Amino acid sequence: MAAEGSNSIDALGQFQLHPALGAIGGSVNFTQSNLMMVIASVAILAFLYLGMKPRAMVPGRLQAAAEMGYETIMSMCVETIGGHEGKKYFPFVFTLFFFILFGNLMGVFPLFFTFTSHVMVTLALSLTVFILVTVVGIKEHGLHWFTYFVPQGIPKALAPLMVTIEVISYLSRIISLSVRLFANMMAGHVMLEVFGSFIVMLGGLGLLGYFPAALSLGVNTLLIGFELLVATLQAYVFAILTCIYLHDAVHLH
Amino acid sequence: MKKLGTMKLSRIVPLLAAGLLMLPAAAKAEGMPQLDFSTPLTLSQVVWGAIIFIVLYIMLSKTGLPMVASVLEERATKIAKDLNEARAAKASADAGMAEADQATAKARAESQSAINAALEEAKKAAAAQAETLNARLEKQLHDAETQIAQARASAMSAIRQVATETAVTVVSRLTGATPDAAQVDSAVGSALAARGLG
Numbered sequence: 199m200a201a202e203g204s205n206s207i208d209a210l211g212q213f214q215l216h217p218a219l220g221a222i223g224g225s226v227n228f229t230q231s232n233l234m235m236v237i238a239s240v241a242i243l244a245f246l247y248l249g250m251k252p253r254a255m256v257p258g259r260l261q262a263a264a265e266m267g268y269e270t271i272m273s274m275c276v277e278t279i280g281g282h283e284g285k286k287y288f289p290f291v292f293t294l295f296f297f298i299l300f301g302n303l304m305g306v307f308p309l310f311f312t313f314t315s316h317v318m319v320t321l322a323l324s325l326t327v328f329i330l331v332t333v334v335g336i337k338e339h340g341l342h343w344f345t346y347f348v349p350q351g352i353p354k355a356l357a358p359l360m361v362t363i364e365v366i367s368y369l370s371r372i373i374s375l376s377v378r379l380f381a382n383m384m385a386g387h388v389m390l391e392v393f394g395s396f397i398v399m400l401g402g403l404g405l406l407g408y409f410p411a412a413l414s415l416g417v418n419t420l421l422i423g424f425e426l427l428v429a430t431l432q433a434y435v436f437a438i439l440t441c442i443y444l445h446d447a448v449h450l451h
Numbered sequence: 452m453k454k455l456g457t458m459k460l461s462r463i464v465p466l467l468a469a470g471l472l473m474l475p476a477a478a479k480a481e482g483m484p485q486l487d488f489s490t491p492l493t494l495s496q497v498v499w500g501a502i503i504f505i506v507l508y509i510m511l512s513k514t515g516l517p518m519v520a521s522v523l524e525e526r527a528t529k530i531a532k533d534l535n536e537a538r539a540a541k542a543s544a545d546a547g548m549a550e551a552d553q554a555t556a557k558a559r560a561e562s563q564s565a566i567n568a569a570l571e572e573a574k575k576a577a578a579a580q581a582e583t584l585n586a587r588l589e590k591q592l593h594d595a596e597t598q599i600a601q602a603r604a605s606a607m608s609a610i611r612q613v614a615t616e617t618a619v620t621v622v623s624r625l626t627g628a629t630p631d632a633a634q635v636d637s638a639v640g641s642a643l644a645a646r647g648l649g
Contacts, residue, residue, distance in 0.1 A: 213484040215492040227495035235500055239507040246515040253522050255529060261522075268519040289512035297504060313500070317485045322497045326504075380485070 207395040209388045213315055231313040238300035238313075245296075271295055271437065278441035283448045290330070291444075294323065295437035302383060302429030306422060314432075315383040317376060324375035327440045335447035346450050375439060382432050386425045393418040614639045 217224035218233040249264030257265055271292045275284035298314055305312025313319050335343045347364040348357065396414035400407035487493055615635055622630045 210482075210484055215484065215490065215496060217492065227491050228499055229492045229496045231496040232499035232503060235503040239503055239510075242507065243510055243515055246511070246519060250518045250522055253525070255526060264519060265523065268516065268523070289516055290508065292516060293504070293508045293511050297507060313496070315485070316493075316496065318493055318497050319500055322500060323504075384483075384485070 207392055207399075209391045209395075212311075212387060212391055213384065215316075230311045231316060231319065234301065234304060234311045234313050235297075238297060238304060241300055241304070242296045267296070268292070274438060274441055278438065279445045279448060283444070284441075287334075287441075287444050291437055291440055294327070294440060295433055298323070298379065298436050299430065299433035302433055303426065305383065305387065306425045306429060312383050312387060314379055315387055317380040320376040320380040321372070323379075323436070324372050327375065327443065328372045331440075331443040331447045334444065335450070338448055339450060343447075343450065346446070371439075371443065375436065379432050379436055382428050386421070386428055390418060390421055390425065393421065611639060611643060614643065 215229045215231055217228060218230040219228055222228075223233075245260075245267070246264050249260040252258060252261055254261055272284075272288055275288045275291050278284070279287060301312065301314040304310050305315065335346065347361050347368065349360050349364065352360050393414045397411045397418065400411035400414060403411075485493070618635050618639055619630060619632070622628075622635070
């Protein structure tokens, strides 16, 4: 990144992985990224367990939030994938959505690592979705599933070209799904880091630097709000695209 | 405004500094750390991530989500039950209302018929009374007429006698001779007949 004399801004260092949980974690290559995944998972489970514990007829705040999360994802599944199948894949979509959402949101907190900013993690997630969608498609339709790559009503001469394009677009889902999430999260955190560094550097310049430093702080405040939006939006996009892909696999167009 | 800014700054700067210090000194790797495959951590996090994700999926699908589903279902059942109860209550209220309406209509019809019957009876009684009164009046009238006719008949028969006697008396006074009774009688009879009194 841009180096400014001796005070270089290390915008990418925040994505560096290092072992967590001391010597035991180090011996099994357990990273701080995985620690955040565990914290996210525990938070999700706690959200549901503690939220639903009262089992109230008229829900309190936390219970209402938990129910809203449940019903939002449920309606997304049912409306996008379709009634019966939607309910079938609902737990997977729910897990996916909240895993990414909590990973994204917790990453906005200072000192917290954002595991969704690692392309390998998002690639693993999108590969999971891709493999699931393909397996579901073949299981539902057998060999007929391959007609998915042949658009209807095209001239025979164009078929090879169209099929090639369709296959490439199908395969590119892996990349688009993973890179969209990873790039959004990484870009946001780089921006936060850069402006955060500005605050420190300009603030260190003395009286002259206070105003631009305060400006950078203002920008960072706005950026954090924006990051919250992006975090939620990207989790939603990942989940809804998964639903759309599942719909295609179940219904073939 | 500026004071506020500096106050926030003084709070955030140590945080940021700590964050930067937390990073290892050798963190400034070339290129993106996400694509640094020289360290096994880049791929090992995926393996751990998969394990964590699968555990989370199992926990959610076996316990967390059914918990929410059961609460939602319970509520839906309760609401449906309450709604049904309310509907039943409304139905019974409607039935009661209809019954009351029916009873009112029946009572009205009964009272109307009672009124009609009483009216009919009163009319009949009045008619009967009027008839008896009429009959009595008729009889009285008839009696009176009979009496009048008798009186008239007796008066008529008296006329002949009076006329005969008067004629005899007049003739005997005028002439001094007593007229023939049969002759006088026939003359009176023809005179009475000529006046329509015979």
